[in-house]
Amino acid sequence: MDNILLMTASPRKGGNCDDAARIVLDELDTRDFDARSFRLDEFRIERCRGCLACQRGQVCGIADDFQALWGLVKAAKTIVWFVPVYWCSPPGLMKDFMDRTVVDFAAGVMKGKAVHLVSIAQSAGYGPQEKIVSQWVRWLGGSSLKTKLRLAAFHTGELAANARAVNKLKKLAWRIV
Numbered sequence: 001m002d003n004i005l006l007m008t009a010s011p012r013k014g015g016n017c018d019d020a021a022r023i024v025l026d027e028l029d030t031r032d033f034d035a036r037s038f039r040l041d042e043f044r045i046e047r048c049r050g051c052l053a054c055q056r057g058q059v060c061g062i063a064d065d066f067q068a069l070w071g072l073v074k075a076a077k078t079i080v081w082f083v084p085v086y087w088c089s090p091p092g093l094m095k096d097f098m099d100r101t102v103v104d105f106a107a108g109v110m111k112g113k114a115v116h117l118v119s120i121a122q123s124a125g126y127g128p129q130e131k132i133v134s135q136w137v138r139w140l141g142g143s144s145l146k147t148k149l150r151l152a153a154f155h156t157g158e159l160a161a162n163a164r165a166v167n168k169l170k171k172l173a174w175r176i177v
Contacts, residue, residue: 004028004035004176005076009083009094011041016120016159017082020151020169023160024080024118027173036072040093043069047096054103066100074104078114078176080147081133085121088128098136110142116172117145122154147172 006025010017021037028035043065054060060067073079083090090098101109115137119126126148134145149172153159160166 003076004033004078004080005072006035006037006080006082007073008037008039009081009090009097010039010120011091011093012084012156013039013041015084015156016151016153017084017118019157019160020118020120020165021080021082023166023169024173024176027170028177031173031177033177038069038072040069040097045069045093045097045100048099048102060100060103062100066097069097070101070104074109076113078116080116080118080172080176082118082120083129083133085119085125085129088125089132090129101136101140104140106139106141108141110137110140113142114146114176115142116147116149116176118147118149118151118169118172120151120153120159123152126150147175 006021008017008021025035025037045066046062046064051061083094117130117133119129130148137145149168151159151165151168
């Protein structure tokens with residue numbers, strides 16, 4: 001069975017990104033796939049300090065949860081990111097995580113992985129966010145995003161109450177497997 005990792009990058013616990021991840025996870029569970037879901041804010045990830053130790057082959061001097069989480073991402077065959085759009089880009093929480101992955105820049109750690117992006121916004125900014133995440137995946141050796149799913153929601157509960165959005169997420173789960 002595939003090792004599927006669902007990652008929510010919203011700082012708002014219980015919001016639309018969490019609902020979207022739950023819908024996909026529930027659908028995958030009905031098919032008995034090895035899927036795990038995490039919220040990025042469950043981990044303590046400090047900002048990159050720009051010391052460049054990783055560029056010199058040294059171990060990062062920041063003592064936080066990054067290495068544990070990055071290990072989970074690197075081990076997964078399929079990764080689904082649920083990301084709110086903040087000013088046409090991922091929120092700072094995800095950007096801090098992305099910055100720390102410079103340790104594996106051009107090392108090919110995303111090669112062969114299926115990476116899906118579910119962007120959730122009130123109404124706009126999807127395109128620039130998709131470009132940022134897609135470029136990040138490519139710089140880590142992966143190919144294009146397998147899926148770019150755009151869902152409109154703002155207030156907590158809007159997404160789960162939208163039958164069309166729920167159907168799109170269930171179809172995404174089918175596509176993943």
